[in-house]
Amino acid sequence: MTTITSASPADAVADLNSRLDAPVARVAAHTDIIDGVLPRLVVEPATPAQVSQTLAWATERGRTVIVRGGGTKIGWGPTSSSIEVLLSMSELDGVEAHRHGDLTATVQAGTTLSALNAVLAEHRQWLALDPPDEDSATIGGIVATNDSGPRRHWHGAPRDLIIGMTLVRADGVIAHSGGIVVKNVAGYDLARLLTGSFGSLGVIVNATFKLAPLAEASRTVVVDFPGTDQCAPYVAGLVAQASMPTALELAAPPARMLVRFESVETVAEQQASHAVTIAGQHGGTAVVLTGDDETCAWRAHDARVFGADQGGTILKVVTMPAELSSTLARIGEEAQANQLDYAVTGRAGLGVLHVLLTGGAAARASIIMALRSRVPLGQGSVVVRRADAELKSLVGVWGPIGDGLPIMREVKRRFDPTGTLGPGRGPGGL
Amino acid sequence: MIDSDFLSELERIVGTDGLVRDESELLTYESDGLMSHRSRPAAAVLPETAEQVQAVVRLCHQRTVPFVARGQGTGLSGGALPHPEGVLIVMTRMNRVLDIDIPNQRITVEPGVINLEVTRQVASDGYYYAPDPSSQVICSIGGNLAENSGGAHCLKYGFTVHHVLGVEAVLPDGEMVHLGGAALDSPGLDLLGVVVGSEGTLAVVTKVTLRVLRRPQAVRTLLAAFDSTDAAGNAVSDVIAAGIIPAAIEMMDRTTIRAAEAAVQPGFPDAEAVLIVELDGSQSEVETRFKQIEAVCARNQAWGVQVAQDDAQRGRIWMGRKAAFAAMGRVSPNYYVQDGVIPRSTLPEVLRRIRALEQRSGLTIGNVFHAGDGNLHPLVCYDEAVEGQAELAEHVASEILSYCLDVGGSLTGEHGIGSDKACHMPKMFSADDLATMQLVRVAFDPDGICNPDKLFPTPRLCGEVPGPYRAHPAETAGLAARV
């Protein structure tokens, strides 16, 4: 291995371009800065072969690579002190195939979720994921972070919907896993392994998903409760009545729930009115929204934590569903004790919450530590999703991983022995 | 090597009662549901605790002795085929239900628990365990997890992987790890996602936390007859095109209908094809969708439509479907069960090829499928007593797999690769694809002692060149060499 990190960025660009079948490498610009770090060079491949050429070169030259999709989550994960190669996937975009009769689609990693869903909508189908930033978040980024939104409640997360993947290994080898059929148990499920791996095992160049039909009609019941204590019993009440919402969201403080029903018109209407009745039994005041009002309500809900103008730290707090009330209470108490402003939104039925915190770094660090200290391993987690470098270095991004960490490290070592792919940025610091 | 010293070590771990070394007793474990593959293990152990499993695996690791986990032995791909110089770890005694947590919709069990038992444990609370392989009364959760088993209802509710939240597992070096957890999204790589479906080649699972679902408010089941499998196939397409995801859509052809009728008399019409469509959900949803399904059936000239009026009638329809495999024994001395997958929309084309193959080979081929997700189960009938027919049947079954791959399908939808299809893997995956899967394998099991000779083609199993080699584009471009 020849290490030429001392060479100037321009020399490195020339060296890499001589290995690429098209000169898609360039010197980084200010818009490429990540967490305050300017990468040495940026590559914008348009084909899987160019991804392969770049990675093979980087591994051979001992350079580290960070992958950027839409750039919406690039600030997640630990901060790197230096970034050598930034691999930008935005040119690798487009829907390769929409097999509407089979309810599947194959899409290149750089395609944004909204662009994909616009194509799928022509046949009244969609990739049933609604994470934040769907206009800029790319499929590769969403899969690499296993990100999802409110309708995970019914449809699941990327790991539940992915059926195939093409990936490029650190050494440049291109490999496939799964296929284009929804049911398939041939070979190891590498697509699932790479999902949520934060780019630590390979670069995703395309993915194939199982799709869902677009519902004819939608209703959202917005319920306001006097306090968060009523939320969990309301969720239990819905479950007991075999209610089947596609989203079951919570927003606090104070205490609001958004329950969405998607089906044919009459059914959505009927289920919504049922949810209103149950809300009344739990002391809530409910309205049913549809059309533009409904869209606005969901946009506002999303923006509470993820809004572009919201600064601050975002945590992902996972709890056992039955611990929802106590978890919310604890977040509230800790925020008050640390004099932090906070907002919580999330999947009430699944126990997956996002918490936005604003206030001093020491106070934010202290709440994270306090919350982590209260969750037994396997019963929940507190992960830093977005934060400044200072906070990330104070508390670490992931929290405890448990006894699976050594085997995770070994998998990483086998896939990327030279540590080319975003070293330290993978889950658990891989 | 297994010597008397090794055997007494095993005995010390699992007790006299937990060690099987007698040749005739070992016969029981010679094969799983794929009877054509047989091999006697050097020893079998029946551990009762995770610690015993760990001690056995640790011992095997120290002596580099291969081991194979076995659940109920109902697997159909030879996944639990013993290694002749190895230890078979039979998990059936680890069948305790450890925790039922209804508020969180979770249940934690040992892997030897039978699939249907999980539902029994939570039924009185109004819950059930969704994956329902036809073998659910006899197969174990450990086997389901290893095979990522599916069932008729996985069209809407997903496979085992969608319902397993966390496991405790013993790695091939004897370390015990916890992957996933009772809560969602445990930080770290999703190793659980790859252990599920790894056919016992990465770890021995000793504890499993599963998600259970609330029973839907309403269920409706319909059976409809068609004059051709094409018409039935079109009805399936129309259902999907209407934006409906039923809980299940199953198809049977004339051969399997007759076999089921002979075996369990479910009262199916004598037709070219029947479809079983089941809807579940809220009362209003089911009623609305059911009308749409009836309209689709009528449009495709369905006849003999039966709508289950109660649980008993619904049970009878499903009994006819679930008995289809076993029922073939009524119409043919022997049969070979194939498991392949196609994109659903290619069903008519692939069925035509199967019909042509049937005529060409002279062997009857019955078809049952999970039509909603394109999972075919052709049943190739033959008579062992007729010389050459067994080989012909196997050949015919392989040919059907090639039809599946031709249309972009898969070698297996639920039975797994095991020892049966390992040599077919290069037809579906390039050398680079397989080498990449091997990276996972060697990370977990560098010594290759955990269920060896399964899933991956090896020269020992398949000859020097395992199947036709396809150069990967990256290789031809000189970018990557074969590992």
Ligand SMILES: Cc1cc2nc3c(=O)[nH]c(=O)nc-3n(C[C@H](O)[C@H](O)[C@H](O)COP(=O)(O)OP(=O)(O)OC[C@H]3O[C@@H](n4cnc5c(N)ncnc54)[C@H](O)[C@@H]3O)c2cc1C
């Ligand atoms: C009549 C019939 C119908 C069937 N129908 C279906 C169906 O509808 N859908 C379907 O998916 N399958 C079906 N099968 C196949 C089979 O029942 C499933 O594959 C089942 O999951 C196997 O479970 P088992 O306990 O018998 O496992 P086994 O056959 O004993 O083992 C299967 C694999 O699991 C591994 N294993 C077992 N326990 C463990 C453990 N604790 N840790 C690690 N690895 C372990 C073994 O090593 C082996 O590789 C059917 C089989 C029959 C005979």
